[in-house]
Each structure stands twice: as C-alpha cells, then as structure tokens.
Amino acid sequence: MTVVVMRGADLIGRPVVDGDTGNAIAEIRDVVFDASKGAITGFTLRKRGFLGSRMKQVLPLAAVVSVGTDAVMVTGSGSLVKADEAPADMDTERSANVIEDRVITESGRVLGIVRDVIVLGGSAPRIVGFEVSGGPAGDGIVSLGAHTALSGSALIVPDSYEHRMRSDLTGHAAELSLPDGVPE
Amino acid sequence: MIRFSELLGHDAVELGTAITVGKVTGIVLERDRIVSVELSAGVVPSTAVHGFDGDVLTFDPLLAVGSPKSLNEVIDPRGLKLLDMHGDCVGTIDDLIISPTGIIEAIELGDGHTVPGVRLRAVGNYAAILTVAPAPA
Numbered sequence: 001m002t003v004v005v006m007r008g009a010d011l012i013g014r015p016v017v018d019g020d021t022g023n024a025i026a027e028i029r030d031v032v033f034d035a036s037k038g039a040i041t042g043f044t045l046r047k048r049g050f051l052g053s054r055m056k057q058v059l060p061l062a063a064v065v066s067v068g069t070d071a072v073m074v075t076g077s078g079s080l081v082k083a084d085e086a087p088a089d090m091d092t093e094r095s096a097n098v099i100e101d102r103v104i105t106e107s108g109r110v111l112g113i114v115r116d117v118i119v120l121g122g123s124a125p126r127i128v129g130f131e132v133s134g135g136p137a138g139d140g141i142v143s144l145g146a147h148t149a150l151s152g153s154a155l156i157v158p159d160s161y162e163h164r165m166r167s168d169l170t171g172h173a174a175e176l177s178l179p180d181g182v183p184e
Numbered sequence: 185m186i187r188f189s190e191l192l193g194h195d196a197v198e199l200g201t202a203i204t205v206g207k208v209t210g211i212v213l214e215r216d217r218i219v220s221v222e223l224s225a226g227v228v229p230s231t232a233v234h235g236f237d238g239d240v241l242t243f244d245p246l247l248a249v250g251s252p253k254s255l256n257e258v259i260d261p262r263g264l265k266l267l268d269m270h271g272d273c274v275g276t277i278d279d280l281i282i283s284p285t286g287i288i289e290a291i292e293l294g295d296g297h298t299v300p301g302v303r304l305r306a307v308g309n310y311a312a313i314l315t316v317a318p319a320p321a
Binding site: 015017018019020021022023024065066067068069070071072073121122123 | 264265267268269270271272273305306307308309310311312313
C-alpha cells in the first residue's frame with residue numbers, strides 16, 4: 001500500500017468506486033472539513049461525467065474504505081447517504097471553507113493565504129497541512145500541528161512556523177514520517 | 185488454459201446435436217469465476233459448458249434452457265482499470281487466463297505483469313477490483 005499525500009484539489013473529480021461491484025457510483029465534489037476538530041468528516045459528491053451535477057447524497061468518512069491515488073473506495077451502494085441523514089459532524093452547510101483564509105502567526109504576522117488543503121490518503125484520510133502562498137515567507141506548506149488554531153477566516157500558527165514552511169509535498173511527506181510516502 | 189482473447193469468436197456447439205448456434209462474444213464474471221458465456225445467439229450458463237479451452241465451446245443445451253440475457257454486465261474486461269481496495273490502480277487488463285472449468289487463473293496487465301485471478305473481487309463498469317494482497321511471507 002502506498003500512503004499518498006495530495007492536495008485537496010486533486011481529490012475533486014476522483015471517482016468513488018464500489019469495491020463490491022467495480023462500478024463508479026459518484027465523483028468527489030468537495031471535502032467536508034470540521035475546523036474545530038481539524039478533521040475530514042466526509043465528502044460531497046457529484047454525478048460522474050462532464051458537467052456532473054451535484055448529488056443529494058454525501059459520503060461520510062466512516063463509509064470510506066480508502067482514499068487512493070486513483071479512486072475513493074467504498075463497499076456497497078449504502079455507503080452514500082442523504083445529506084440530511086449524514087452524521088451530525090458532517091454538516092455540509094457549516095463546513096469550514098478554509099480556502100482564502102489568512103495564515104497568521106501568534107505574533108500577528110501574516111504568512112499568506114490558504115490556497116489548498118493537504119490530505120493524507122489511505123484508510124484514515126485526514127488533513128495534515130495547508131498550502132499557503134502570497135505572503136512574505138513565500139509559497140509553502142504549513143503543517144496542521146497541535147498548536148494550530150483555525151476559524152472560519154484565519155489560521156493561527158506558532159511563530160516558529162514562519163521558518164518551517166515546506167516548499168513541496170515531498171518535504172511535507174517526509175516531515176510526517178510516512179513509511180511509504182510517495183506524493184503525487 | 186485459454187486466453188479470453190482466444191475464447192472470443194469461438195464457435196459454440198451444442199452437444200448431442202452438433203449444431204453450431206453462434207459464436208462466443210463475451211463472458212460474465214463473478215469474482216474469479218465465469219458464470220455465463222455470451223453468445224451471438226444468447227447466453228449459456230457456465231454450468232452447461234463442457235470445456236472452455238477447446239477449439240470450440242461445447243455446451244449441453246439441456247442445461248442452458250431458460251438462460252436469461254445478461255444485462256448491464258461486463259462481457260469484455262479488457263481495457264478496464266485494475267484497482268486494489270486501497271484505491272490505487274495496479275494496471276490495465278490486457279487479457280485473462282482461463283482454466284478449462286472457467287476459473288480466471290491469472291490477469292494479464294498491459295505492462296506485462298500478471299496478477300493471480302484468485303484476487304479478483306469484482307468486475308464492474310469502471311474497474312476490476314482486487315482483494316488486498318496477502319502479506320509477504
């Protein structure tokens with residue numbers, strides 16, 4: 001198994017495949033993110049194909065078998081649930097949109113703007129960092145560390161993060177000490 | 185043993201009457217087993233097939249009575265992606281190696297590698313799915 005670090009944008013359009021049938025039952029439309037927990041809680045979906053429309057069903061994280069380089073695997077068509085029947089922590093209306101949030105150090109220095117989230121794939125997918133650009137520290141990746149605070153408009157990081165921004169996914173994967181880290 | 189690509193186009197001949205009723209046009213799989221054979225003239229369950237690896241496909245028409253036409257099932261898996269349950273693409277199916285009894289012994293990939301057929305979990309409209317590989321000894 002290859003543990004994959006990927007940008008959130010790379011997940012968009014990835015097929016959701018039922019491992020019991022081999023059929024693609026949806027495509028990823030967006031990642032649902034709980035800012036208070038710093039965790040992925042599921043995915044919104046769209047129908048497959050060109051200009052696929054948004055689906056009323058969503059994919060809770062608990063139903064995901066694995067997020068891989070080529071597909072998001074589930075088992076059984078019952079993996080998808082209606083949005084209003086999704087787990088409470090998967091509130092797609094209140095999901096934090098961290099894109100365009102400012103990244104600010106505890107001392108108040110703005111490091112840049114969040115351009116994307118960095119997702120660790122596999123059987124327990126989670127957000128492990130943010131891609132940041134447009135600030136004085138240059139473009140890079142900020143790890144989602146224990147001391148990070150996140151609101152609907154800003155990401156607060158320790159002052160030391162100003163000098164810890166990684167410039168690439170490879171470095172970020174290494175920082176996570178992934179045994180088989182092979183970034184896309 | 186016979187390759188799926190070789191099986192395609194074989195004449196399908198009824199045992200007992202020796203009548204050629206059509207040609208093999210596809211197969212329907214359930215995990216690593218062929219459950220039915222698509223003919224140009226209909227469908228024959230694999231239980232009626234006498235042997236898959238001959239020069240023609242022979243079958244018992246008495247056991248093939250009432251075989252329904254398969255719907256929305258993959259009859260030619262060549263070209264399908266081969267995914268594992270991690271969501272990683274292992275390759276693209278180039279051909280299948282089929283035993284005389286209709287078991288998929290091996291999956292041949294476009295890059296020349298083969299995967300044991302016993303790992304075949306499902307074949308669908310998007311991909312063929314593999315079970316998780318056993319841990320190396």
